[in-house]
Amino acid sequence: MADIIVKNAYVLTMDPDAGDIKNGTVVIEDGKITEIGEKTSESAETVIDAKHSVVMPGLVNTHTHAAMTFFRGYADDLQLADWLEGHIWPAEAKLTAEDVYKGSLLACLEMIKSGTTSFADMYFYMDETAKAVEASGLRASLCHGLIELWNEEKGEADLKEGKRFVRAWQGAADGRIKTMYGPHAPNTCSEEFLAKVREEANKDGAGIHIHVLETEAELLAMKERYGKCSVHLLEDIGFLGPDVLAAHCVWLSDGDIEILRKRGVNVSHNVISNMKLASGIAPVNKMLEKGVNVSLGTDGCASNNNLDLFEEMKTAALLHKVNTFNPTALPAQQVLQMGTVNGAKALGTETGMLKVGMKADLIVVDMKKPHLTPCFDVPSHLVYSAKGSDVRTTIVDGKVLMDDYRVLALDEQKVMEEAQEAAKELVARVNA
Numbered sequence: 001m002a003d004i005i006v007k008n009a010y011v012l013t014m015d016p017d018a019g020d021i022k023n024g025t026v027v028i029e030d031g032k033i034t035e036i037g038e039k040t041s042e043s044a045e046t047v048i049d050a051k052h053s054v055v056m057p058g059l060v061n062t063h064t065h066a067a068m069t070f071f072r073g074y075a076d077d078l079q080l081a082d083w084l085e086g087h088i089w090p091a092e093a094k095l096t097a098e099d100v101y102k103g104s105l106l107a108c109l110e111m112i113k114s115g116t117t118s119f120a121d122m123y124f125y126m127d128e129t130a131k132a133v134e135a136s137g138l139r140a141s142l143c144h145g146l147i148e149l150w151n152e153e154k155g156e157a158d159l160k161e162g163k164r165f166v167r168a169w170q171g172a173a174d175g176r177i178k179t180m181y182g183p184h185a186p187n188t189c190s191e192e193f194l195a196k197v198r199e200e201a202n203k204d205g206a207g208i209h210i211h212v213l214e215t216e217a218e219l220l221a222m223k224e225r226y227g228k229c230s231v232h233l234l235e236d237i238g239f240l241g242p243d244v245l246a247a248h249c250v251w252l253s254d255g256d257i258e259i260l261r262k263r264g265v266n267v268s269h270n271v272i273s274n275m276k277l278a279s280g281i282a283p284v285n286k287m288l289e290k291g292v293n294v295s296l297g298t299d300g301c302a303s304n305n306n307l308d309l310f311e312e313m314k315t316a317a318l319l320h321k322v323n324t325f326n327p328t329a330l331p332a333q334q335v336l337q338m339g340t341v342n343g344a345k346a347l348g349t350e351t352g353m354l355k356v357g358m359k360a361d362l363i364v365v366d367m368k369k370p371h372l373t374p375c376f377d378v379p380s381h382l383v384y385s386a387k388g389s390d391v392r393t394t395i396v397d398g399k400v401l402m403d404d405y406r407v408l409a410l411d412e413q414k415v416m417e418e419a420q421e422a423a424k425e426l427v428a429r430v431n432a
Ligand SMILES: O=c1[nH]cnc2c1ncn2[C@@H]1O[C@H](CO)[C@@H](O)[C@H]1O
Pocket: 065, 084, 088, 089, 092, 122, 123, 124, 144, 145, 146, 184, 211, 214, 273, 299, 300, 303
């Protein structure tokens, strides 16, 4: 007997060899997808009737800072340097481990409710984020943020903590947690430090998550310091490879794109954060054309201000159309691929597609809504009209985390109340 059967669904597999099934069934056993078809002779303990719904791979958020839910709406409409150095960093200095737990748990709740099944995170007190991931049932690739700022002592302490974290949590929560190294950015970490991080990552077989060329200011600072941009510096020190997850990548030259392609670097496109902070427009069309793996991220809630990847998909599709004066750019199916398949590839997880043998990370989207009626084309609806709040059921690793809008994994009211309370206290401490 199987564990879960999802039946009567439009099955959006994201598997190019299989295509979609208009009225089909997905069977799950031991955390994996064991059968996909029009019908099944299997029976299961849990049968989910997904009538008027789409079952699809869960969305993958490849760049966020989960605990920054505490800073949702805390500092808006500011220049990035002022935002980060004048507001966010001073507030982060007052964060406690408990705050990070509560903020991360709130983020996990929001993700479960909006169809995100795995995410990549860089922050502090990462044991707490890992505990929140463990408790929530989500899948995540986590790293401790290393902000050396040319301070050797701080660099060493950060790296030590980063390494402890990598080793403590690699493969935890039944394999749902992966760990990485998280040097913040090429303009906040020295060349020597970045090289050292690469070395340690190699020793531990861990990937690296880093912000790259988010702003023009970074590009100019790098040119002034090194006479070359971030991508060239990283290339010259042997930093780049298919285990690197590079967030933002806004200010890229054609040469940089070629380097990213050649090294198999995974890019996380954070379209809303880039628009809100007016960082610029990443050359996503070009990267995709050249074969760079581009996925989607929300960035933290202070620059988004939510974790809804459906919004991210729509915004990406629209921005790159108008930016190229080409309405055929980034069609719906391609954007869905960025949100699922490409994200899974970036995190190196066996998810992102509904396919036999893959891990069972999937969502059921309720299509019986005014804004999704009538329905001629499912991918179009998912990108241009659906919202995270249309997700009715979320399954990760074969476990139901939300069943027909009811979150089973967490106590929703408690998570919100505790986060609200602690965030208020944090802001009071910052202003004291
Ligand atoms: O868009 C961004 N650009 C640069 N840094 C950021 C952004 N969003 C969050 N952080 C910062 O990155 C660190 C993670 O360890 C945190 O200090 C967080 O505030």
